Amino acid sequence: MKHLLTPGKLAWRLTLAGGLLLAVMAACVCIGSEPVSLRKAMQGAAVETPNIDYEILMCVRLPKVLLAAIVGAALACAGVVFQAILRNPLADPYILGISSGAGLGSMLAVMMGWMWTLAGLSAMMTAAFIGAMATVWLVWWIGRLTGRTQTTGLLLAGVVVNAFFSAVIMFLTSIIKASHLQTTLFWLMGSFAEPEKMNLLWVAGSICVLGIGFLMLLGRRLNSLSFGPEEARSMGVPIEQTCFLAFGCAALMTSVAVSLSGLIGFVGLIVPHAVRLAAGPDHRQLLPLSALVGAAFLVIADAAARVVVAPAILPVGVITALAGGPFFLILLIRYTKNIHWGCS
Amino acid sequence: MNRVEFQNVTFGYEKTPVLRELSLTVQTGSFWAIVGPNGSGKTTFLRMLDGQLKPQAGEILVEGRPLSSWSFRQRAEKMSLVRQEFVPVFGYSVFETVLMARSFRREWSLFENAVDRSIAKAALAATDTLKFADRTLGQISGGERQRVFLARALAQETPMLLLDEPTSHLDLKHQIRIFDLLRQMQIEQGKTILLVTHDLNLACQYCDRVLLLGTDGAYIQGTPQTVLNCRQIEEIFEIKVFQGTVRREKFFVPLGHYSKDAPPK
Numbered sequence: 001m002k003h004l005l006t007p008g009k010l011a012w013r014l015t016l017a018g019g020l021l022l023a024v025m026a027a028c029v030c031i032g033s034e035p036v037s038l039r040k041a042m043q044g045a046a047v048e049t050p051n052i053d054y055e056i057l058m059c060v061r062l063p064k065v066l067l068a069a070i071v072g073a074a075l076a077c078a079g080v081v082f083q084a085i086l087r088n089p090l091a092d093p094y095i096l097g098i099s100s101g102a103g104l105g106s107m108l109a110v111m112m113g114w115m116w117t118l119a120g121l122s123a124m125m126t127a128a129f130i131g132a133m134a135t136v137w138l139v140w141w142i143g144r145l146t147g148r149t150q151t152t153g154l155l156l157a158g159v160v161v162n163a164f165f166s167a168v169i170m171f172l173t174s175i176i177k178a179s180h181l182q183t184t185l186f187w188l189m190g191s192f193a194e195p196e197k198m199n200l201l202w203v204a205g206s207i208c209v210l211g212i213g214f215l216m217l218l219g220r221r222l223n224s225l226s227f228g229p230e231e232a233r234s235m236g237v238p239i240e241q242t243c244f245l246a247f248g249c250a251a252l253m254t255s256v257a258v259s260l261s262g263l264i265g266f267v268g269l270i271v272p273h274a275v276r277l278a279a280g281p282d283h284r285q286l287l288p289l290s291a292l293v294g295a296a297f298l299v300i301a302d303a304a305a306r307v308v309v310a311p312a313i314l315p316v317g318v319i320t321a322l323a324g325g326p327f328f329l330i331l332l333i334r335y336t337k338n339i340h341w342g343c344s
Numbered sequence: 345m346n347r348v349e350f351q352n353v354t355f356g357y358e359k360t361p362v363l364r365e366l367s368l369t370v371q372t373g374s375f376w377a378i379v380g381p382n383g384s385g386k387t388t389f390l391r392m393l394d395g396q397l398k399p400q401a402g403e404i405l406v407e408g409r410p411l412s413s414w415s416f417r418q419r420a421e422k423m424s425l426v427r428q429e430f431v432p433v434f435g436y437s438v439f440e441t442v443l444m445a446r447s448f449r450r451e452w453s454l455f456e457n458a459v460d461r462s463i464a465k466a467a468l469a470a471t472d473t474l475k476f477a478d479r480t481l482g483q484i485s486g487g488e489r490q491r492v493f494l495a496r497a498l499a500q501e502t503p504m505l506l507l508d509e510p511t512s513h514l515d516l517k518h519q520i521r522i523f524d525l526l527r528q529m530q531i532e533q534g535k536t537i538l539l540v541t542h543d544l545n546l547a548c549q550y551c552d553r554v555l556l557l558g559t560d561g562a563y564i565q566g567t568p569q570t571v572l573n574c575r576q577i578e579e580i581f582e583i584k585v586f587q588g589t590v591r592r593e594k595f596f597v598p599l600g601h602y603s604k605d606a607p608p609k
């Protein structure tokens with residue numbers, strides 16, 4: 001039974017992916033417009049002359065790399081959950097309108113000229129978070145009106161709310177002041193601003209780790225659910241409760257990611273597919289592996305964004321879409337082949 | 345004890361009644377066929393047993409207790425479901441699929457134990473699917489897939505099996521293999537089986553009891569011998585049928601206006 005997931009196999013694969021992530025992170029803190037020597041930085045801040053390498057590493061690069069890893073893990077994990085529950089391989093973390101809700105929130109904050117901060121979160125981030133969570137709640141509520149076990153209603157509600165809010169965003173964009181426009185546009189394209197406080201990273205990281213752990217516990221239920229609600233129910237899965245918990249958890253993780261980094265596309269779509277192809281669809285393994293791979297992917301994308309047009313910085317969303325688009329097309333062709341020839 | 349009792353169960357969508365004051369008792373260890381035209385409420389009947397739909401009036405008792413008071417888990421311990429043949433979105437392996445039937449028993453543990461694995465293997469062996477345990481569901485044929493889903497229902501170790509047109513997309517050989525397996529389960533393990541089918545002939549050959557549902561909530565129940573006959577079928581399905589006998593059991597051939605054996609006008 002070579003496909004069977006055993007504790008040993010899971011531990012081994014997680015160690016491998018975790019090691020890969022650490023290596024990628026270590027490599028990427030050295031990459032940037034200013035070259036940094038790891039060895040020199042390792043000597044620490046205790047020397048008398050200011051150690052510039054250490055300063056850049058610890059205060060600039062490391063927080064950014066950590067942030068990229070957290071956001072990548074959250075988005076990839078949320079993508080897995082939405083694909084499983086909606087039984088739709090094209091679902092991504094933004095499918096329930098999170099992107100437009102967050103976008104609208106951040107835009108309002110910029111237009112209102114709010115400048116306050118809340119526990120390290122800027123007004124724009126806070127408004128984006130609130131907008132994202134409120135939109136998910138709205139979509140969930142509309143979805144429930146159309147039927148409790150039908151995911152199509154939920155999917156359509158997400159698409160329609162997304163389209164409506166996008167129209168509102170476009171309307172606001174056309175009347176907004178030019179100076180405000182750049183801030184919002186950059187945010188919408190997705191980028192890692194330098195996080196002002198490390199404690200923000202701790203909070204986001206903890207939410208992410210706890211979320212992944214909790215979703216892993218729901219892993220066997222998600223396996224059953226990806227066969228459809230009827231099947232899952234007959235196998236003893238309390239479907240409404242499971243959907244609510246998994247959706248809630250994934251939406252929270254996405255909202256955290258979105259409020260910290262703006263809209264970064266393709267991570268939540270392609271990473272789960274890539275991991276599924278490599279390691280199988282079992283969610284107990286798919287969730288943590290996708291998180292680790294998603295984190296590594298975004299750390300690399302962020303490093304690329306720093307060097308491609310250095311010393312300027314590209315929005316990381318541009319890199320993920322440029323790399324993700326072709327990759328996704330390959331997957332799509334493979335998937336279509338499966339439909340035609342995979343099963344008789 | 346009687347496994348399932350329907351007491352004056354009524355259900356309808358919008359204004360069209362589907363089941364009207366249906367009362368019936370399913371004895372433990374019996375093999376039921378639920379037959380009738382499209383839209384007569386066969387799947388509705390099964391969905392109510394599965395707990396997806398709740399009766400608008402009347403009550404369903406399972407082992408003397410109202411079905412609505414059973415938890416998800418308790419219900420999953422009593423009955424398992426096999427649906428029409430379909431290909432799931434994600435490529436789980438056959439063995440993984442069958443193991444899923446075990447997950448509700450130790451809900452919050454991350455892994456299956458040795459007992460779960462041996463039960464799943466036994467179920468695969470019983471349905472003759474052990475040889476492709478490592479293949480994914482997309483890599484096997486429709487008939488094989490349906491046997492895998494049957495294996496999953498067996499691995500759930502429930503005294504009752506609910507099947508919703510399990511053989512509708514299968515060729516003759518695979519239809520017969522599924523029905524043989526079900527009959528074998530009924531005889532050897534005393535399973536109670538409720539099966540929705542369009543095949544009146546297989547119902548005659550394999551089932552002990554038949555529930556024939558008509559449009560607008562009419563129904564007849566009993567043995568295949570009493571329920572399934574020319575007059576009944578012609579009335580409910582609104583077609584002409586030719587009735588014959590194989591050796592002991594009847595068979596029916598539907599005849600239309602342009603059939604070669606069309607009845608004289």
